[in-house]
Amino acid sequence: MLRLLSFALSLCLILPASLQAQTLQDILQTHQDEVLSPGRQSVGVVLDDLVASGLPQALPFLEAWRDREIVQRDSDGLFFRAIEADDAITLEDLDTGTTTTFANDDGLTEARPNGGVRRAIGDALVQFQLSDPDITKRQAAVDAIARSMDASQLGPLQASIAGEPDPSLKDTKERLAGMLAVLFGETQEARIAAIAGMADDLSVDVRAVLNTVLSSQPQFAVALPDDANVAQVLTVGVDLSAQEAYERLVAAELAPALVTSAQIREALVANIEGGMVGGVPVSALNTDAARAEAYDALAGQGLVAPRVTPEAQTAAVADHIYFLQYAEPDPVITDAAEQALAAVETRVAVSQGIDLGLDALSLASIYFLAAIGLAITFGVMGVINMAHGEFIMMGAYTGFVVQQFVPDYTLSIIIALPLAFAITFGAGVAMERLVIRHLYHRPLETLLATFGISIALQQLAKNIFGTQARPLTSPEWLDGALVFNDVIAISYIRIAIFVLALLFLGLILFVLKRTRLGLEVRAVTQNPGMAASMGINPDKINMLTFGLGSGIAGIAGVAIGLYAKVTSEMGADYIVQSFMTVVVGGVGNVWGTLAGASLIGFLQKGIEWLNPSNTLAAQTYMILFIILFIQFRPKGIVALKGRAAAD
Incomplete structure (x- = not known):
């Protein structure tokens, strides 16, 4: 019976205190002075009690306190949120939200936290916002923790992970909690486990955390x-x-x-007496040894500090x-961090190699698209077409014009590809009929004529479209990049160009190997005289081949325009690489063009990786390498037989 009475008495004493803790106002009344005149050292007690209370009204109070909207009513000492509007003051109850309007602020004392206190309040706000129903506030809280990386945020962050409904944000919280545990874990085991969990993460911030441990x-x-x-x-x-x-x-x-030489000189000047310094005539102080001797004499007399x-x-x-x-005193922690960082750096190096390979593959695809048309015309006809780049430019401008009339970017690209082929095919046929056919077997005249046509086409494009770069906008589904990890990523446009290059490769191989036109092209390529005797018209084949090569260049221009700038001079950016691709791969051979594009693409990216600050130097080294390569294999990687071999 006595025990029951004691227990009841304890409940009577404890229950009122627990009831008091249910309202925000009671917590604030306990810390009146700290709320009204907070200091950086004293505000922590208030914040700890607010966080521990778990009251939902604590979050809007902290926001109002941070924004200096909290006032105390002098008559009863209660705190309210003050809202000024229309020359009136509205006081909002912090627990119930009920409002009372006053004409002025007489009898109210404003709480004015300084900058340091407001930062502390902001840190406390982060803990509340981690579980806020609004995902934008939760994301903002996580971003704030990532910026500050404070030990006090580890516990609240870990506590909010289990209830996080958004999978992406939950992963971010877990990752950030791991980084905080690496720095501020309570036990050695917890920190080592967190460090081990970082070994598979290649992000820069994880490496920064590990480097912080190893500082x-x-x-x-x-x-x-x-x-x-x-x-x-x-x-x-x-x-x-x-x-x-x-x-x-x-x-x-x-x-x-x-003692520096300047200090010796100053000391000697300050101690000149009767033309002597330390027993040495001033006239003799013309060497370092003499000045040192005089200085040592002064030091012996106690006049200067000894050398x-x-x-x-x-x-x-x-x-x-x-x-x-x-800086970390625990060697077990630093050993674990060293092992994890070594594993991360190894994975980063491998990923960088893969990323470099993807970039090189993408560049090779662009060079292949730009050069495949030239490979056909050059291989079949032996014509050095310096205007090939301008056919690429014409294709790109065709895509731009189509997009002015077809606002749907996906549909405009679908229309632009065959239209660019038709336009540049017609331009190529016209060029062959009007100019090239009269210059066969005269390479110098052909080179000069096509170079002149190139300049004329550039000027025509400037007159029509101006000198400013024109946008060729890619569809939305080509925006962004395919991300494998924090190091390996490739844009969807580059992937599309790579796929287009594969489609062209398959299409051209089909035309050359499986169609009558391809059979006649290969016959003329190997032996035009024998082909003519079999009823094939080499003149017609040359015309169609030149048109086909020009049309392919037009389609390549649409693809390249999605990736690069569209200007009247864009063809000049690819004509040199196109000729190098054809010559290195093997004239007139599709597989040779593919091999040449791959070699040049990978070589250029490799040189740029070795010397990233100087792209021009990388291109120079690449050209020198190709010159040496041609010396040892003048017919390219894949040499043709027949007429090409004889030529």
Whole structure:
């Protein structure tokens, strides 16, 4: 019975206190002074109680407090949110939300937290916002934690993970909680587990966290301290110079500073007496040795600080051990971080190689598209067409014009591809009929004529479209990139160009291997005289072949225009690479063009990776390599037989 009475009495004492904790106003009344005049050191008590209360009204109070909208009514000491509107003050109850309007602010005292307090309130707000129903607020809270990386945020962040409904944000929270656990985990086991979980993450911020754990400071001592977590023992003369080592001793006031030549000169000037300094005539102070002797004499008289001899400097340096000491005192933690960082850097290096390969493959696809038409015309006809780049330009401008009339970008591209082929096919046939056919077997005249046509087409494009770059907009489904991890990514436009290059490869192989036109083209390529005797018209085949090559260049122009700028001079950016691709791969051979495009694409990206700051130098090195390559294999990677071989 006595125990029951004691228990009932305890409930009577405890219950009122628990009821008081149910309202926000009661918490604020407990900390009146801290709420009204908060300080950076005292505000933490209020914030801890608010966070621990779990009251939903604590979040809007913190926002109002941060924004300096909280006032205290002098008559009863209660706190309200003050809203000014229409020359009136509206007080909003912090628990119920009921409002009362007053004509002025008489009898109200405003709480004015300073900048440091407002930052502390912002940190507390983050903890509430982590579980806010509004996903934008939850995302903002996670972003705020990522910027500050404070130990106080680890617990609230971990507690909010289980109830996070958005899968993407949940993954972000888990990842951020792991990084915070690496830095601020409560136990060694927790930190090591978090570090191990980072070994598969290639992001820059994870590497930054691991590097923070492995951050070190230069130290020195007579002997290595037993309790020091040493990152590296530095060897004087290898890892740091003797001069740097001695300067560290001087900075720690463990060795006298070296006397510089300027200080010696100033001391000598200040101590000239009767034309003498330290027993040495001023006229004799024309060498470093003489000035040093005079200075040493002054030091012997106690007039200046003595010089540090090289021997004394060497001895002082030799008496100490120089090392890098981890800021993290636990060697087990730093060992785990080193292993994780090594694993991450290895994966990053592999991923960078894969990413470089994808870039090279994409560039090779662009070069293949630009060169395949030239490979056909050059291989079959032996014509050096310097206007091939302008057919690419014509195709790109065709796509631009179509988009002015067809606003649907997907449909406009579908229309532009065959239209660009038709226009450039017709232009190529016209060029062959009017100019090229009269210049067969005259390569120099053909080169000059096509070069002149190239300039004329460029000027015509400038007159029609102007000199400004024109946009050729890709469809929305080509926006963005395919991301494999934080290192490997490739844009959807590049993927589309690669797929288009594969389609062209298959189409051209089908035409050349499975159609009558392809059979006649191959016959004329190998032996035009024998083909003519079999009833094939080489003149007609040349015309169709030149038109086909020009039409393919037009389609390539549409694809390239989605990736690069569309200007009247864009063809000049690809004509050199196109000729190099054809010559290196093998004239007139589709597989040779593919091999040449791959070689040049991978070679250029490799050189740019070795020398990323100078793209022009990379192109120069590439051309030099190709010149050397042609010296050893003049007919290209895949050489033709028949007429091409004889030529």
